[in-house]
Amino acid sequence: MEDVLLDGEIKINSDYNEKDYDFVADKLYEYNAKASQGLLKKPEHDVYLFLKEKSGQVVGGIFCETYNYCLYIDMFWIADDYRGKGYGKAMIAEAERAGREMGCIFAHTSTFSYQSPHFYQNMGYEIFGILDDYPDGIKQYFLKKKL
Secondary structure (H helix, E strand, O other): OOOEEOOOOOEEOOOOOHHHHHHHHHHHHHHHHHHOOOHHHOOOOOEEEEEEOOOOOEEEEEEEEEEOOEEEEEEEEEOHHHOOOOHHHHHHHHHHHHHHHOOOOEEEEEEEOOOOHHHHHHOOOEEEEEEOOOHHHOOEEEEEEEO
C-alpha cells in the first residue's frame, strides 16, 4: 500500500513492525483502563489451559482473557483424535471454574458455523448475535453464558 498523505505532516502507511504495534496496543489499553476506572484490569489474571498426553505432547488448549469481570474465550482447539471424548467439556468447565473463582460473572466467545456453535450451546451458551455477511453461507456466532 502506498502512503496516504493527510496533510503536510501526517501520513497513513502499512509498514508493520512489532514496536509500532505494541505502542498502539499499549496506548489503547491505557486509555481503556482509565476510561473504565480500572475495571478493565479486573480480575487481572488470564486463563491458559493445555490438554496434554502422558508424553507431554500438547493436543489441545483454551486461552481466555479476563477483563471487566468477564471471561473471554479467545482460542480453543482440540486435536481431531481427541474430540468427542469429553475433553472439550472438561476444559470449558475448568476455564469457567477458574473465571468464577476470580470473580468473573459471565463468559463470552465467538465461533464460526464451520467450527463449534452447537458445542457451546450444549455447554449452556446462548447466541446473542450472528454475523452472516461472509461468503459461502459462513456465519459467525457470538455467544455468552452467565457464570
